[in-house]
Structure formats: structure tokens, C-alpha cells
Amino acid sequence: MNLLMCHLLDTAAVAEQIWDRYLAPSTKAWLQDVAGGPGRGRRFFAWICGIHDCGKATPAFQQMDETAARAVRHSGLTWMHTGRQRWRHDRAGGKLIRDVLGEAGWADDHISWIWPLIAGHHGKFPSVGQLCEPRIARGHLHGKSLGWRRVQSAVVEVFTRQLGFEGLKEVQPLRVPSRADQLHLSGLVVMADWIASDERHFPGIDDLRDVSLSVSRGRAAKAWEKLGLRGGWGGLTVPGNEVFQDRFGHGPRPSQVMVMDAVRCMGGPGLVIVEAPMGEGKTKTSLLAAEILAARFGADGVFVGMPTQATSDPIFSQVRWWAGKVAPGLESQVALLHGKRRFNREWQALLEEAGDSPDDIYGTVDEDALYGMSSFDIGEVLERRAPAEWFLGSKRGLLTPLVVGTIDQLLLAATRTKHVMLRMAGLAGKVVILDEVHAADVYMSQFLLEGLRWLGQARVPVVLLSATLPPAQRRALVDAYLAGAASSEDPPALDLPAPGGYPSVTAIWLEKSGPQRLVEHCPSWREDLNIRVEVLPELPQSAFAPGVRTDAVVTLLADRLHDGGCALVIRNTVDRAQETYRALRAQFGDDVLLLHGRLHAAHRADRTETALARLGPSTEHRPRTILVATQLAEQSFDVDADILVTDLAPIDLLLQRIGRLHRHNDVPRPAEVCEPCVVLTGFEAVGSYAPWILPASEAIYGRYLLLRTAALVCAVEDSSWNVPGQVPALVAAVYGDMPVVPDAWAEAERAAFAKWDADQQARVDTAQKFLLTRFKEHENTTLEGLHYAETKGADEIVQAIVRDGEPTIEVVIVHEDSSGYATWTGRRLGINGEVPADLLDEVLGGTVRLPAKLAGAAESELQPLDGWRDHPWLRNSRALKLDPQGQASLDRWAIHYDTDLGLVVDNRKQ
Incomplete structure (x- = not known):
């Protein structure tokens, strides 16, 4: 048991640790500005994080535990029994804080953006209408008596004074932050709450005499040290071009110098598009550009998004090397974030060296039940070469200071999914690098453009890398970022010329006078x-x-x-x-x-x-x-x-x-x-x-x-x-609207275009259903109703939201005979498929993706083996059981796995 006031103060104390030891300078700057100037940001941040659970000061929550309820009744607070009627404390908190702040004289525009942060701290932002109690129990769940209203006001007031404010009126911010900043702040509230809700570090206190901010600060400091949490590089000085040699062992090429010079000229955080041929060294260019942008605009880390899991792995090694050069020891703060990271030997070696639990543990958490915490014992914090174990939990990966993963991690930040605020909190305050952006089809591009809108509004520097982009795609990327930066539905007008050569850099940013741009090109380091x-x-x-x-x-x-x-x-x-x-x-x-x-x-x-x-x-x-x-x-x-x-x-x-x-x-x-x-x-x-x-x-x-x-x-x-000299012209020719086909093909091209155009629009419409912001709602000023309809489903389904195409399913190959089961190499498993610890990697090595035409049959016919059902990694894995000849059947299809050919779908069974 833990007194409510204790948890509020614990969370506020954790927020102070986050401010002092985690937040990027850019984040602190806008929070200071919102709160009213230097010296006010830290205390306001602690207040907004701590007040998140005020909704627990209601009968709806207090009646949930009978023992605690008796003590509340004994104090004189009563309520009517409401049967099975329930009212979530997050929504109760939204209503409570609206009422209390209104009574304290807060301006309506500030109340309007504050309450969704309280009501949404369990992952979804309701509309104001959804704050109401169930009709049959209206008033009884919130507390109808004058005593309840006094207690609710007192909880907020006492907490506020504990933080050093003279009263609630003093807390009122000076200005309303942007919607993206609100989403960022909401994610930080969730982060503070999850840390402060870990009973291993914040055991319950049930005596009010032991509750104080100083006690909570001591608990928070110990928890922070025990968890081993930290931020990124802190402040950086702007590096010169000569640093390139130190980082990578050779001097920069002309295109790399061009990009570094361009980002030094930018008048504010913005979007940088680097187009260069394969082998030009775009990745190294982007990392040095990130250093410069971070130093100039206060970012404290980096997210590098790659098109696939396979391309993420080698970049993970490169980013770790670079990070260690930026600041010794910083390589330990780089996380690999994709669904197959278990198979990355470098990543697994780092976890094993740190003595962490197997990587499969971290994705098995029920956030509502356990606040995102795993049940294993962390033990003593030693010098680590892997990120803090806390960052490895479900939905927390992007909060790691430096992250390498698939572009899906950013695309999912643009979806209307639960706890999307954690993704924004993990991206804001960093420099975002996305590679191979030309590979995003029209469906994925809707999420990319939506993500760029939010990042532009959050003033996050973004570096996009591509071999080359069709002119229309380049323009769309620029417009999305500028629209976000200007907080408008449509982008401000900007004359954007096409690069005059190749390789090229296009940099855009927003100043008070309007959008600015810089477009440069130079020769490639090697001849055509x-x-x-x-x-x-x-x-x-x-x-x-x-x-x-x-x-x-x-x-x-x-x-x-x-x-x-x-x-x-x-x-x-x-x-x-x-x-x-x-x-x-x-x-x-x-x-x-x-x-x-x-x-x-x-x-x-x-x-x-x-x-x-x-x-x-x-x-x-x-x-x-x-x-x-x-x-x-x-x-x-x-x-x-x-x-x-x-x-x-x-x-x-x-x-x-x-x-x-x-x-x-x-x-x-x-x-x-x-x-x-x-x-x-x-x-x-x-x-x-x-x-x-x-x-x-x-x-x-x-x-x-x-x-x-x-x-x-x-x-x-x-x-x-x-x-590469002709690359831009060739791409522009195919993706442009000028005639390129012979006259004899013209009719066929018209028919093909009509079908293609209809298909493109259909895919855009499909993506719209999952985007974080509804059409024509980008100018909304608060997070109210953001989750007007939650995107639900299993993790695999949620991941598929941002990638179009027919659904596919992964299965794990096992061999079955009269003696039981064996791995794909023939090593025996338990009688029900139980997997010894030393065979887990081998079993998972048999994972294969089925073609889309088999997905439906696999979903209905294939299940985990009985011995897998309690295994943290295998319990959701479908087993494809092959007979001694390596064959199986699914529905009408005969399939087999051939050592040379892989999975073969031979033909339809008769």
C-alpha cells in the first residue's frame, strides 16, 4: 500500500532526476519558455509529472481496495455503492484537474492543454465528453459531497505547495506549448510515472508522517542510480570538418564537406535532404551532420532509422563506434531496436556481458498492470556496455539516448496507437536520421509525412538520406516538415529549386521572417x-x-x-x-x-x-x-x-x-x-x-x-x-509527367496510369485510417480526443499498420516424428517441444516467413507447441511441423523446406 500523496511526490522527484540527468537542452529550453522563464521550467515539469494521478482522490479509485477503503470512510468520506460501475482514474483525473484549476482562476486555454496530459497518462487521450462518469453512477464515482470536493482540492493544493509554489495560481504557465511539445511532455509524464510505480525502488508508505518531498527525493535518487539511467552526450561544441578524420579514420569527401557546411549555415533546426550515389558515404555524412545539429540546437541523442532489420544491424556497429568517438563511454548508450535484434550477435553479447535477462523478456510487459516494468531483479549496477535495462522494456526503446532501428519506429510514432506519446518523447530531443527514404512507397509515405509534421512542430532536426528522390517526393517531404514547423494545415510558401547537380543537399528551416532554404551540389568523389x-x-x-x-x-x-x-x-x-x-x-x-x-x-x-x-x-x-x-x-x-x-x-x-x-x-x-x-x-x-x-x-x-x-x-x-551523373534525370523522367514512352505505347500507358493512380489513392485512403491526426485537424491546439478510435491488435498487427501489402506470418520450423520434436538441425526437444536454454537460439534460427497466400491457413491451423506456451519468447510463435521428409501441408498447399532452396510451395494439393 502507498499513500496517494507519496506517489505524487515520488513521481515529481523522479521528474527532477529526469530534468537534471536525462532531458536534452532543447527540451529544457522550451519547458522554461512555457513555464515563464529561467528557473521555472524544472519545478513546473515536476508538478505536471507528479499531479498525473490526482484522479485517484475519488470514490471510483478509493473503493477498489476494501482495507484502504475502510480507512478512507473512517476519516469521514463516504460514497454510495455503485456495483460493477467503474471509472478510470486517468479520466477522473482529467475531470478533477479541470474543476480544480478552474476554481483556482487558471485561463481556459491552459486548462485545455493540461487536462489531456492527466487524462491520457495511461496511453490514450480521450475527448472532453469521455471524462464523464457512467450515467447510472454519475456523481457517486467522483464524490458528490462537499467533503470530497474539499479533499480533492486539498490534494492538489498540498502537493503544489510541497513543490515550493505558493499556490495553484503560481503554477499557471506563461504560454501554451505546441501540440507536438504537449505529446512530448505527455511521454515524459508516463516515463516518470512508470519509474515511480516500481515497488522495488518505491516501496509503499502508509504513514503520512513519513511522506515528504525530501524523502521522495532520496528515494528517486537511489532509484535512478540503481536503474543506471542516463541521457546522451549533454552539451556539445560545434565540430569542425577536421573532426571527420578522428571519427572515421579518413578525411571527408567533397559531398561530405558540402553537407557539413550546409548544416552550419542553417538558421534553426530543420530538414536536411542528402541525395548522393551508392557508396558516397551518406551514413558517415549524416552522423557528422547530426553532431553539428545537436551542438547548435541542443539535441541530446540520435535516432537512425533504416529500411529493414538486415540493414539496421551493420549501422548499429557503425553508430556505436562513432558514439564512442563523440564521448568515451557513449557507445554503451546505443540501443538496437527491431524485432529480430535477438539474432544480432553484437547486441546479445552486450546484454550477456552486462548480466541482463534474455532479450525476450523485455517485450512481454502489460503496461496497464505493471507500468511497463519487468519482474526480474536488476541487481547491482555495474559498468555497462549496453543501455540501462529499464530502456529495454516494452514501448520504451526509443527513450534510449541513441537508437538504431527500422524506420518503422518513426512511422509508428505517426499512428494512433496506445502510448504513442512514448515514441514522441523518444524522438524529440534527438536528431533523427532516416536512410533510403526513396524506398517508402505511397502507403508508408503517409506515415512518414505525418511523422515529419510532428517532428517539424517539435523543432527536431531531421536528416533524410536517399540515392535520389523524384522531385514531387522531395517537395512533399519539405512541405510536411514546414507545415508542422508553422503549425498550419498547409505549408508556408517556399520557392524550392531542384538541385543543380548530384550529389546534392537541400536544407530548409523556419525563421520568423518565413521559411528559408539552402540547395547545393558538388561533384562525386569518383568519376561516373x-x-x-x-x-x-x-x-x-x-x-x-x-x-x-x-x-x-x-x-x-x-x-x-x-x-x-x-x-x-x-x-x-x-x-x-x-x-x-x-x-x-x-x-x-x-x-x-x-x-x-x-x-x-x-x-x-x-x-x-x-x-x-x-x-x-x-x-x-x-x-x-x-x-x-x-x-x-x-x-x-x-x-x-x-x-x-x-x-x-x-x-x-x-x-x-x-x-x-x-x-x-x-x-x-x-x-x-x-x-x-x-x-x-x-x-x-x-x-x-x-x-x-x-x-x-x-x-x-x-x-x-x-x-x-x-x-x-x-x-x-x-x-x-x-x-551516378544521370541518376536524377532518369528518376525525374519516369516519375514526372513528361512523355517518355513511344507513341505506340501511349494508349497502354494511359490505361496503366489510370489503374496506378486509383491504386495510389486507395492506398492513401487506407493509411488515413491509422494516422495520428485526422484530415484537417493539424491546426488543433491540444491533445483532446487524439485517440478518437484506438488502433488495436497484437504487436505483429500493429507493426504491419505502417507497411502495406498482403499480411504474412512468421513460423518456426520444427521436425516431428514418432519420438517427438527436433530443431531444424535435428537436435531433440522435450516431449511437448520444451526448449532447453542452450537450444533456444537454434530453435529461433528456424524462423521463416510464409508467403502471403499461406497466411490465412497458417493463422487458423498453426499453433505454438504445448511446451512453448509458457515460454516468454516462443509462446506466441507458431510451429510449422515438418515430417521426416521435410514436408507439411497447409490447407490446399503442399510445402517443404529444402536446405538449398529454402521454403518451397510446390503446388496445390489435389
């Missing part, structure tokens, strides 16, 4: 590659004759690689990659590798490592290697191919694939492949008719962009593109 473009036609009938469509690729590579060399073959579907692999394997044997998303986790990790080793840069002769891959090899995949064979894809993605060609200058290459060449297939364009394009490719990308890309390819066939 002259990429020969060839077409290997694929006839329509080959879609129905599987052997035919691979023969031409086999013949081509047999000719080009007869003296050796390394080839990359990218297919648009897994089935097509498997088929191509079979044909090439028959000709080239062990020289052929296969990499796609239907390999289980262990095989995929091993294949990726092998591919990077065999196709990596080398000054010595490399063994002949052919890597057949899907889009996994399209971006952030550091291989150096001598020749590329690829299915037709939209021009920006095609150029990404071309970026795997001849990436390094000093690699010895056989004569047949000494000049870079890309061979396009998966379509056929002869005569005056619009081309036939592989139906599977059209299903993924749509016919419209593929037609326009095919037109550029056919126009340059047997000639070349200069890459």
Missing part, C-alpha cells in the same frame, strides 16, 4: 561509371514454360563468366529466384548462391555472410560466384558484382540494383566483365506494340512505372547510362 545497358527479352509464352525463361540467363552467364567473375542476378519474386537458382546450379554447381526472404533466419544469416565475403571487394582474384537474390540485394547490401542481370523494376529501384556494380576501383575483373554491364529481363518489347511485362512484376510494382522505365531502357539498349 559508364554502365552498358542490354536487354535479354523474355517471351510471354515463357511464363507457362518454366524451363524456357531461365535458359537464356544460363547461356548468357556461361558466355560472360567462362574466365571467371562475379555476377548478381536479382529476381522480383522468391519462386522465380528459386527456379533460376536450380537452372544455374545445374550448370555452375557450387559457384551459385541463393538469398531470399523464405530462407529461415539461420540460413539467411549464413548465406548473407557468405555472399558478402565472396562478392566483397578484394585486390586478389575472386572465385567465380553467381548470387541469385530477390530485393534483399537491392539496397544497403555491400557487394561488388562484375555483371548484373535483373528483372525490370521501377527506375529508382533499378538504379539501386545497378549500384551493386563495380563499386570499387581496385577489384581485378576478367576481360569479359571488365566493363560494368546491366542486363534487363522479365519483359519483351518488339515491334510497335506496348511491351509484355512479367505479370508477377506488375503485381508488385504496377504496370505504369514499369512501362515508363522500359521506355528508357529500350531507348538506351546496347548503349549506356552514366551513373
